[in-house]
Structures are given as C-alpha cells and as structure tokens.
Amino acid sequence: MQASKQVAPAFGQADLSNCERELIHLAGSVQPHGALLVLRESADLLVQQCSGNVARLLGLPAEALLQRPLALLGGDVAERVAALLRPPQQHQANSGHADLREAVMLQCSIGPTGRRFDGALHRLAEGGLVLELEPATTSASAETGGMELQDLTPEQMAATLSDALQRFGAAPSVGVLADAVVEVLHHLTGYDRVVVYKFDPDGHGKVIAEARHPRLESLLGHHYPASDIPQRARALYLLNRVRMLVDVNAQQAPLLPALRPETGAPLDMSLCQLRSMSPIHLQYLRNMGVTATLTASLVREGQLWGLIACHHYSPRHLRCTLRSAADLLAEVASTRISAIENYAHAQVALMVRRLEQRLVEATSTEGEWRYALFRNPRTLLQPLEATGAALFCEGEVLVSGETPSTPELRALLAWVQAQQPVPVDEPFACASVGQANPALASLTPTASGVLAVRLSTNSPDWLMWFRKEQLQSVTWAGDPSKPMVANNPLELSPRRSFAAWSEIVRGTAVPWSSTELALARGIGVALVDIIVQVQAVRLLIAEHQLVQIRGAVAGSREPVLVANAEGRVVFANEALVVLRGAPVEKGGEISGLFAAAPAVQRALAEMRRSQHGWRRELDLLGADDTLVPMAVHAEPVSGRDGQALGYVLTLLDLREARRADTARLNLESTLRLAAQHTRSEANEPDGVIAAILTNASLAAMDIADARGGPPVAPLLQELENSTRRAAGLYAQIRSSSG
Template sequence: MPVPLTTPAFGHATLANCEREQIHLAGSIQPHGILLAVKEPDNVVIQASINAAEFLNVSSVVGRPLRDLGGDLALQILPHLNGPLHLAPMTLRCTAGSPPRRVDCTVHRPSNGGLIVELEPATKTTNVAPALDGAFHRITSSSSLIGLCDETATIFREITGYDRVMVYRFDEEGHGEVLSERRRPDLEAFLGNRYPASDIPQIARRLYERNRVRLLVDVNYSPVPLQPRISPLNGRDLDMSLSCLRSMSPIHQKYLQNMGVGATLVCSLMVSGRLWGLIACHHYEPRFVPFDIRAAGEALAETCAIRIAALESFAQSQSELVVRRLEQRLVEAVSRDGEWQAALFDGSQSLLQPLGASGAALLFEGQVMTAGDVPSTQRIRDLASWLDRRRKAPDAPAQGLTVTASLTLDEPSFADIRSIASGLIAAPLSASEGEYLLWFRPEQVRTVTWGGDPLKAVIIGDDPSDLSPRRSFAQWHQLVEGKSEPWSPAELASARLVSETVADVALQLRSVRMVIAQDQLATISAQVLRSEQPVIIADVEGRILLMNEAFEQQLRASHPHIPHLRDLSSYCTAPAEFRANLDDLMRNKRSWRGELTLTGGASPQRPLMVRADPVIAPHDRVLGFVLIFSDLTERKTAEAARARFQEEIDGARRPSLRLDQSASLIYKELAASTVENAQLAALEVTHGAEAGSMPEMLESIRNSTARTLGILEHLVWYRSQSEE
C-alpha cells in the first residue's frame, strides 16, 4: 500500500508557483511498475520504489545486487551498459523476481549518476510493423498541414485505442490550439479550442523535449515514493527526467481530473529543434499501453514532425518563387528606365501575397509609395519617425525587421490606424533615416474559443490553502481586438527576402549615380558608405573611389591601402582567377557574376558572391565600375549541412543491434519509408528555407530520423527477443 511522501516532492511547488515546480524531481512513481536506482560498477540497488519488494516477491531490495533479484535481469542488462543510456532509455524483455516472471525492463542513466532500472509487467507483444508501414506512407503522402494532422490523429486512434486523440499546436505566445481531433462520437468536441500557455509551464515543455512519450495509466493513482528519498550517491533528489514511470505533477493530475480524463498518452512533436506541438491521447477510464505501442507512437510522432518541416518549407519555397520574380522585375526596370520604385508596385499582389499583407508602403529618398489598404501618408511618415527613434534607442536590437501583430500595444498613439495597421512588418532599406519598406495587416476582431476561462487558471476555495486548477473546461469565448493575424515564420522569411532585394537594388543604383553625378558625390557617397552591404566603386581605370566600411570588415583590416581593383587579388585565395575576371570586366565591359573567397592571414576564409558591373554613359562610354558583395558563409554552411545530412542518413540505414534475418528484413522495410520521408523533407528545406536556418532545420530532421530509426530497430529487436 503506497504511503505518503515524508518530504515535499516537486521542489516544494504549489499551484501558486507551478512555473517553478520541479516535476523531474518527483520522488515517486506510478504504481503499475517499480523503479530501482543502482550504483555502478557493483550494480547494487541504493534506492527503490516501496512497492519493489512486493512486485519481485523478495524480502528486501535496497542494498542487494541486481543478480540477487531473481531471473536473468542482471544478465540481460549487462550487454547494454556501454550504450548511450544517458540520451535514450533502452527497453528489453527479461525475467525477474521469485519465482522469476517476465517483465519489461527499461534502463537509463540519469544526469546525476548511477543507473535507473524500471520494471513493468510483461504483456503479449503486438506486431505493429505492418500498421506502421502503412501509417508512414499515409503521413508522408499528406499534402497539407491540416490533412497531415487529421491523418495523424486517425492513425493514433487506430493504433492506441484511446477515446480521444488531438493534435495540438503551440503559437508564438505559447498558447495551444487543437488543430485536429478524432474521438468517440458521444464525447464533446475540443476541435478548435485554445488553451493558455500557463496550462503547460515551461519546465514541463522542456521535459516534453527530452522525454517525448509520457504515459499516465490512471489519473486517480496514489504515488509510490522512493526509499530513501534522497540519493545516497550525491545527497540530492533523483533526476527522473527520462523515467517512464515518473509520477505526474499533482497539479497536472488535478487538472486532468477536473477534465474528467482517466488516462493519457502524450507524444511530442519536435520541429526545427523546438516543441511545435503535442499529440495528446485521452481515455475516460484507466488504460495501460505496453512498450511496443508507446514506441510505435513515438516513431509516428517523429515521422509526423519531419513531414511538418517539409510542408512548412514547401510553403516558404512557393513564396520565394514569387519574390524571385519580383527581383527580376526590379532589375529589368533599373536596366530599362534607371528606376525601380514603380516596378515594385506594378502588380501589387507580388508584393503583398507572399506575406499575406493587406497593404504596403515604401519610404525612400523622401517619397512615399503605397499599395493596398494603408494609413494616410502622414501617418506612414509618423510610423517611420517612430521606427527611427526605436533604432536609436540604447537598447535597440540589431538591424533587422520590426514585427508586431498589435501595433497599439507597442505604441498606443497609433490606435487611430489599428483597423488598417494592427499588424506591421518594417524593414529598413539603408542606414539612412526614414527609408523603410512596410507591410500592414488590419485588426481582426475575432472570437477565440478557449477550453475554459484562461483567466481562471487557479480556483481558490473557502480555505486559503484550497487551491485547484480551474474546474470548468466548458468553451469560453473571448473577443480579441487590436490584433491582426500573427505573422508566420515563412512570411517573415519572405519579408527578409523582399527587403534585401529592394535594399540591394537601391544600393546598386546609388552606386551608379555616384559615378555619374559628381555634383551629388558627397550626399550619395555618404549613403553608400553607411550601407551594411560591402561595396567598392572604381573609376574607368580601376582606381578605387570608394570602399565602404562593410567591405573593410570583410578584409579584417582597418583602412587597408588598396588603391586599385587589381590590388584586391592579394586578399583572394585564387588571385589569378580574380585577375582574369577583373580583366574581362574592365576590357570587355562584361558584367561579372561569381564567387570569390577572401583570406586575411590567421582569419578564417570568407566566401563572397560578387556582382560587378560597368557604369555606361551614352555612346557606350564607360564611366567606372561598381562591385557589390554578398556574404556566402551561411549558404556555404547550408550546402555543407546538406551534404553531411545525406551522408549521415545513408549511414543511419544500417542497424546497430544484432537482428536475425527475418527481423532485419522488417526493419529495412520500415527504415526505407522513414529515410524517404527524411530525404523529401530535406529537399523541401533545401529549396525553401533561408540559408541561415537551413543547417538547424536539417539537423532537426536528421535527429528525428535517427531517433525514428533507432526506435524502429529497437522495436523490431524487442519483438524478436520477446518471442524467443
């Protein structure tokens, strides 16, 4: 019979400070299994859940080596102790107790030392391989996010048998929304409900990132404490982050009881290294699912996460195509008319559609041009002045986009334009004041449906100590004003692409003007010098008229003495190639588009894209040359990450465990679907993601793929071992 804990668990947290609740230091487990904390290398039990002796039918557990606990427990664990048990638990089928009986044993190493061994009663294994193979194909063939979530919820309900399965996504503020749901027909629908960020504290989210499958068998269980409570190894609470039996937070337990839920299974969706959402399974009476079903759920969740990354990257690549067409139009306009502003607004949908914006404005050289629904010209100028002040503030962020979905929260004086401009993206086009490209979204007065009143997360009873999570989860409707639809990461990426293109074209034109209009030299050269993009301007003989600070920083030299373009060759890793391209530019008036790599002694090499053009006056007279450079470091890093991804994925196909011929064939079939999904996702990321984010996204896909393959291999091995 479980006894109460003698010391407070979970870091002395209460409902009033649940954000500080140390849920990984539970000090207790759920009662359907036992936990043994073991000291190495003699493998002696130093802590145990107080139900361990009864479970094993032995007189005592603490102080005894594993080999004395009956069966082949110690023998089966031994071969796996050299594996990465600190990263992921290992589950195997063995025997333990007196007389020995079959159990599922899960082993891992906690962060503060030792070994954790968890035992659950063995159940008949299920051959989930055929269901998984079909499920993988259904997931990877989903062509939209909602379609994918619907398919995933359907598959989870089929495989796990829970009464309700929800796919739940977190927004940028941490609130959750039920995107898809499959349920018993008699249950109330939760589809579309939102739940406040406070329902899942940050420490719980971090644990969902590490331990990606969590099972609660019976919400009304009594916790089984560890004895002794404090680890003799280090005098501290046992770190139970990766424990499959870890007791749930009593606050979370009460929350579920208030919802009427009897049991849960939750799988994490990790996309691009962040907790994108959860697959939450609810049952309305106690429900135990064995290891093979839990492992199948984890593999499916990882596969779903990879597909989410692919779909999000595909959406970004489609927007990028529109942006590239816009860029081409600007370049053609400059070549034809010497102006680009009108071309930017010729066919305004190409400026608005990639961002889902309702209006846009360009402030450049004192002029204002607009498209779509925008505030008055004066209010647009007021916005530019406000943005200028923000950029000068001591705590101003680094140069980049200013983004908000609630402009009036950031600056109440703009309340009069919230119906048009509650949402704002502002991209500076130069270092000069008042030069911006702006996108607007209108206020969207809407009703948000919450699963219970988010303002009543805590209920206080008659007794001040009687605190409880909210007891009502009836739909609660909130009118939201002063906010637009939030800007998505893909839309922000499009904004960066468009603004960089516009800034680049503007800089190129200013550089050309500097060569042509000597009377405007002081004004225009100051604008070019302040540019954050590396630029060199030279006369017809190749003598350098201007080299801005951004280029000097690429050389890692302060005011380098470079009088002539040809002197740059000494800073290049391929000087002969540089001189040949320069010669072609100067002699034949041919534009040069290519790459070069700068080196500066001990400094690392820096790859740059160079765009060099002659400035030509009437009658084909060359006035000079403009060279504009772009840093390719991110792109080269992304290319290397793509090559490394492919190499590692190819190597990941090979199983590390010893599988017999039949098991090996099953694994290879499942692995093929997983690798195909990963390669498709990597292709979409390569084509759609920004170069700067691509390595992280590819690494996330690689991690999910490796994790999935590891789970599948383990699952196949576990089943073959269980049948022996």
C-alpha cells in the same frame, strides 16, 4: 517595497496561483500499472527504494525487497540490468544508449513462473539507477487492473512505421504534416482524440490538427494560454519525450521510503516514465472528461515547438514498443518541421528574384520601383501573413492592405525609430503596439502588431508589415454560449482556458515567429540590394546627383562594382574592398578582378551586343591571390539614345553556400553508409530504416537549400543526431518486438 521570496510548493500542494513553481519532478509516487525500483549501481544492484505496489506486481512486499539484491526477484531481471552496465563496446550495438542518460528499454522475466515484463533503465545524475517495470501481458489481467495492453505484431509495426515515415517525408507544409501526424497516431494508438498543439513565441498554444472519434466535439483551432502548461512541465517535455497516463482516477503508488537513503532527498523523477502527474493536471483532465493520455514532444533546434496529445475517455495502456514508435514518429516529424520551416528561406529567395526582376524592369520603363512594389498586394503581404504594409521612402508613404491613417503611420515610424536609434540589421517586431506605447492604442484595430525592416543607414526609409488584433480572426472551438464547468477557478476546462487566453492576448496580434523574422530580414536585405542597384543606375545617368547617390552605394552592405562602357572601374564600394581584402584600382579593367578574366571580357562584349544582363559564379581575386567564390549579377545601363553607358555588378559571397553544400554531401555520404549497414541477411534494405534515411535525406536537401537563413551546418548536425536517435529507437523496437 521589496518583493517577498517565492517558495516552490511541494508536489500536490500547488494551486492555480503557484502551479508554475510546483516541484512536479519530485512527485514521490508512480502510476499503479507499473513498479519502480531505485538501485545502487554495484555488483549486487541493491534495492534502495521501491514503489508501494511491488507486492501486487512483482510478488514481493516492499519490506522484503528493500536493501536486498535485485536478484531476489528471480527470473533474469538482474542479469538484464547488469548487461546494460557493462563497458560500452560490450552492449552499445544493442542498446544505442550506453550512457543511460535516456531510458533504455529491456525485456525480462521475474519470479518462479517467469512472468514477462517490459523495463526501462536510466542513470540518475546524482548516482544510482532507476528501473521501471510494467507487465508485458497482451490480455486483461490483474496486474493491469483488467485493462488490455495495446500492441502490434512486428510485421504490423514495420509496415505502419514505413508508410508513416514516407508520408511525413512527402509533406510540403507544416499543416499537411500535422494532419498526417494525427491520422497516423490515431490509427497506431487507437486513442479517441489525437491533436497537434503548436506553441507561439509567447508560449500560448493552438490546436493545428486533429483526428477524433465522430462523437467528440472538435478542438481544432482552439487556443490555450501559456499558463496551462507550466515551465517546469515544458522542461520535462524536453527531457522525457513521451509520457503516458493510463487512468486519471487510479490510486497512485508512493515511493518507499519517501526520501533516498543515501542523500536524504526526494528522488528526481524527471526521466521516469511512470511518474505520477500533478493533481492540478489530473483535475484538468477530469473536467475535460479525459481518462487516459499520451503526449509526445515536437522539438526544433532544442526548443519545444509543440506537442502531440492523445486523449482517451476510458483507461488505456500502451506497451512500451508502441510508446517508442510514437517517440520515433514524433522525432521524425520534428525533423520534417525543421526542414519545412527552414525551406521557407529558399522560397523567399525565389520570391525576391521575381521581385527584383519586376522592380528593375519598372525602373527602366517607368523610372520608379516603389509603385511596382505595391502593384500586387498579395506578393508583399502573404509571405508574412500580414494584413497591411507600408513603405516609408524618400519622405513618401505608400500603403497596401488594411493600414492606419498617414498621420498615425508617421507617429508609428517615429516610435519604431526611437526603439532602434542605431542602424542594425535585425528587424524590429512587436505584437502589441498599443500596450508597448499607449499613445498608439488607436492603431490596434489595423496595426496591433508591426514588423519593420530598415532600408537605409542614412535616411528614415523603412518597410513595415502590420497585423490586426488576433481576437478579430479567432473562431471558438464549439459554441461559446455553453456554460463552463463551474465558477471555481480550480476547475479548469478547455473553454475556460480559451477565455483566459482571450483575456491575455486582448489588444495583441499573433506574434511574429522566428521564421517570419527571417523572411522579413531576407526581404529587407533584397530590397536594400535593389535600392542600391537603382541608385547605381542613377549614378550613371544623373551626374548632378552623384554625391548623394555615391554615399548611398558606398554605405551599402552589398558589394557593388560600377564600370564604364569600356569595362573599366568607375566605382567600387567599401563592402567590395573589405571582401577582397585589397583596394580596387579606379580605371582598371573589371575583368582583372576575377580569376577567369577572359570569360568576364567575353560576357561584357556579349552584354554590349545584346543589352541583356547575366549571372555567373566567378572567383573574385582577393589579397595574396586568394579566391573568393561569388555569384555575380551584371546589368548593362543604356542612355536615352540606346548607347551603353556602362555596367552595374552586384556580388554575393558564396563561401557559406559552398560550406553548406559540402556539409550536405558529407551527411548524404554518412546516410548511404548507414543504409548499407542496415541490410537484412537477404541483403534487402529494412523498410523502416530506409524510410528514416529517406526522410533525413529529403530534410537535408530542404535545409541546405535554405539560402539566406541561419547557418545550416548546425541544422545538419542536429538532423544527423536526430536520425541516429530515430534509428536507435527502431532498433530497440525491433529487438523488443522480436
């Protein structure tokens, strides 16, 4: 049966069954606290569309303003807009966004009395300009419906931002950072409730931090289904980072005319700060008792990581400088989140180093590494927040934590191998084994989620981590026995959303994040390296197993070199040959493979004397005498009589690490130059700019130290762009506040 074509409902005509497709960017109306004008990009800045509230806010009715020059409004508004349209070299230093792809703030006067307005100007992709205007009054007035505009003095703003950015930069974890974010935004904006809302890989959300008025019920730890925030809304959160709703009950002002005269199409309001919100979303807020909101996007590597959501229980209107401050803080918090999560790779390197030492020691003293791996369950489970783990190695099964039975584990292993029949480097991850394979539904209580890494290319050796069904560990935000708002499914509430989320995720574990996948990959690679080392030891002390072990070492992805007691090559695997770009001569001196041959000879002599391993950074000689920087780990191998049998050398290519170090140094040089250019007339550094640059420098170090993770050069470039954007936002704030 052929599926019928789904038609996107127009704005305001969606219900819960089709709200994912609602055209919310074509709202056709604005919130009444501000006015919107669509201008022709020409010398006269002809007004082509306007919101229906221009008479009340700007002093001219729509019929007198449409198809007339912007200068008709009086004041300096037309001059201010024209200044932003001049060639970039004439105004880029002031605006920071000369191409107007993002809204640029401006201040202007309108009318014979020179009423002050805050403005935002951006360019439409299909041509034309959108000018949004809000009264810049600081006291209750008719223009703002009797509401007082919230703002800070320049001195208060600078002090608040400087303190906040220093606090963000010092946060050691996402949890500590999120707590700092909600406390700072709660103090800065005065909203009754501020939360940080984090998305999981499936788009479901969880409140991970909260600052609230004591009279309010806590939402900390609350979960929401992905459907609460449609995909169109998520896309707009990436385009328009900060959104404010002043009054959920206010009458919206329609655009006049409804369609653009030049195109006959609705106005794309994706970047409009005044855009009306969906009636479904407004009803959702009313059901929560919320009257006003402010949301700021948390973006990591171009994806929506989460949201900062501010709720107020009466109308609330923040001036544009405060909204830009919230945007700046969200931008810097996003940078810090990226740095913290990427720094986890560096933490894994430390953990793996300790694991490697313990397993090598266990091999030399006990002849076995596998039991040492499971001696301390916390070491294996905590980094991935797993509830259980199992090792399948050489036909045996070792377990830790809460796991299924051995027959169930073997059935799970067979299924996992069937999903990845060809050896690959990427981990296998599943959050709902029972749904993916109903025959394994019995595993749900202990292993609803599985994360697995392959440890061998030629045998069924795997390390697996498990997670229980997530509903077993979820705590309700408040009393679950309290009734919901109503039985009408249109009347959404947080409690109903939690119930919907519970139904969606029943039988699933908390999904494995991209960071956890990277951690698993790092642990798997390290274990492969350890296994290769152990097998290389066996190669020297058990000649009757030579063929089997040689195959395992030769097929390793890690470059391995085995030498006899005289320091001559016994074996070099294919990975080393590929790395050199030239064959390795058997029987040749291993020192001849490195640029610093005398240093290697001295190190071998010292190992023979002390029987202790060493680690050095050396240049490997490649084809045509090219130098390949390597981290070399050498371990002596002794027989039962204590005599040296030879050495095992494992090598790590440092070229990517060197490129990362160079990128970090280049970025720090750029930051130092930026700091010099932002000094005041008294040659004193600006506190906020200094805090932004300090945060960026700390983030750069964290990112660059994350060995084993993704390439850091793009992350450092994203950090540089984010820092420039944050500095630009502050420049606008400082210009507007002055």
